[in-house]
Amino acid sequence: MNTFSSYVIKSFKHDGHLHRMWLKNWLVPEGLLHEDHRREAMLVLINSQTKIVEADGKEWVSRIPGVSFFIPKQWFNVVALLEENGIRYYCNVASPPYVNGRVITYIDYDLDVIRMPGGEVYVVDQEEYEQHKQLYHYSSVVDGKVKQGLKALLARVQGAEPPFHDEHIKFYYERWREHGAEG
Secondary structure, X not given: OOXXXXXXXXXXXXXXXXXXXXXXXXXXXXXXXXXXXXXXXXXXXXXOOOEEEEOOOOEEEOOOOEEEEEOOOOOEEEEEEEEOOEEEEEEEEEOOXXXXXXXXXXXXXXXXXXXXXXXXXXXXXXXXXXXXHHHOOOOHHHHHHHHHHHHHHHHHHHOXXXXXXXXXXXXXXXXXXXXXXXX
C-alpha cells in the first residue's frame, strides 16, 4: 500500500535537551522507495510548509520543501532541499535514528556538510562541534563515531552515492504531491 503516514522528527543535543522539532513529515511508503534506498532500510520523509519548533519555543514554518533520509546505523542524516536553483543537500552529522511509534529522534552533533546545486561541498560548524565537545564532555567513543560519520558522509557525497541523486528526490516529492498528504 502506498500511503504516506505522518511522523514527527525530534533533534536533541548530547545532554538530552531538545534542539529542534519538525511537526509534520510524511514517510515515503516502502513500495515507492528506490531499490538503493530500500536495500539500506532508509527512512525517507517529505515535508513542506511544516511547523518547526526550536529549543527556545520559537516556532516557524519551513518555506522550502525537503526530503529527509535516515539510514540505520549511520552517524549522519541527509535533507535534500528543493530550491528554485536546484537541490541543496544539508547533511547533519548525528547519531543513528531512533524510531518510537511515529517519532524519529537523533542527537545532532553540530557538524554539517552542505552540497550546493552546483556540486560545491562545504563542512560547516566545526568550531561549534569543538565547543560542544568540551561543554557536553563527549567521550572518545562518541568523538570517534562523529569523525567516522563525517568521513562516511563525505565519501558518499563525493562518490555521488545514495541518497545524493537529484532524480530520486524529485520522484519522491512528485509522488507525494500526486497522492496528497493525507494524515
